[in-house]
Amino acid sequence: MKRTEHISRQTRRIAKAVAPLSAADAKRAIVRATAYLRPELTRGGHSRFRVLGAELSLTRSDSKTAPVRRQIEVLIVDYLNRRHLRVAIEGSRVAEVRDLAGQPAYAADEIKEARGIAVRAPELAALTHAHGVFVDAFAPGQHLPGERRIGLRFLMASGDEPAAALALAEVDLIDERLLGYELTSAGRLIGQKRGKHGRVR
């Protein structure tokens, strides 16, 4: 079946707008967004932020006869100033900057960083050496605007059995510290077998 079949005249008009986002355009949008925000991201000569990524974002025009607006959405977590920002790039200009109302999805490298902070606790580090252990992220408690806390579940998969929970940890990426953790009975057992013990500060 031809892919052009059944397409409405409204959709035919937006063929250019729905074209895939190229890696070069995504990179340009990120550079443009961070350059535009640089003064806001900096405090006392320092900045600490992470670009979560860039994605295509289409939206209706204000006027019904105007074409669909093709924007590139860049999401940024500004750890230093406790902000989650959305920057919309349209063409080469910054069309919008606003604080996100809800927290964006955790990026893979944020989870990796949180895991690195969590395993500074010897008991959690011991778990990661056991076979079949993996870590899954969640959003602990209530997240107020600008917060960036990551919950980590340490789990063990074994054959066809359901994954077993070994430990629960909470990391604050703004303060870059482990807020606390708790081992389950299965987690304590594995920790003992690995012969490692420790306490979180």
Add this chain to the structure above:
Amino acid sequence: MAAFGDYHQVSGAGWSVFWRISKLHGSGLEVWFADFLGRRVVWRGSQPFAIVPYHRPIVGDPQPPHYTYKDGAGPQWGGVEFTALKKNAPNTWADSTFFAAVDTEAVDVHVDPAGHFGPAHLTITAKFQCGWYQYVHNWEFDSDGNIHARVAMGGQLNPNDPSKAHAHHMYFRVDLDIDGFTRDLFEEFEHASYNDPGGDGWKIINVQGKHFADPARGRKWRVRDAASTSQLGAFRGYEIEVPQLAGRDDYSTGDLWVAVYRGDSVQQGDDVGVAAPNDEVLAKVYAAGPLDTVNGNDVVFWVAIHAHHEPRHKAEESTFLPYHYAEFSITPRGFEVFREPTGGHGHG
């Protein structure tokens, strides 16, 4: 081509539809620009978040005082974003080796021909890991013009206490764009009695807000054009039928919310459930204000599908959860072009 966020076109069963997954928002599968037989029907459909209250007390999480997760876009209260899985990922608590590296690894598109007992279908499906749960997002577009928005729940039971019952309140956002109209009216149907005239009736809704399902009165809703009709005088529009498997509660307080379009990057569910894991924001912020009953509106509606899960933890669900589906339907009314052609096989 980007790993996520691009718009991918597929077609079949008389439909052309674009699908998309945003990784930045963790909000699941979206369908865009759904056209049927050359006419625009949907601007955008999504199922961006879920609210999941548990029976209490429970050891571990979900934690007091709410014992309730807010999953998907803007996760809160122990909730988790929707992470796209490879389509062949096992139905379990999948680790990151099963996460889709690009969106095309996640999405399955099927076109089934019309059969003796039903129309042809175009189905677009993807599954998402969400803590120990897996959610399957499925949109079916039929050759008779119907749309079925579905979600399935799978994965495994809460490892803290597999016996604990809970509810899944799954939220869908649908922005119909029938023939590109922005002069839509929103109406509610009720069956009051078998005595005509007046046994059945449609009522125009003049204010944005929350609505409740009522099977006893056959309640349904529709988005219809303010003026255009079929040759025989039926208003052109799409009806929304919401069968429920469970009821409302303190966390999920409605069945349908009618609002107006305010943009594609705002009011997408990210900010729901921040103050408490409930859907209060839908009624207080998204669906607030009047509706223009003369000139029409650019209508957006939200539907919450409620499903209560009493675990079969001692047998069938002890290792994994067979996928359990829930859905609602969007049905055309007043379009001659959607009539079944002579021959009885529907649009193939």
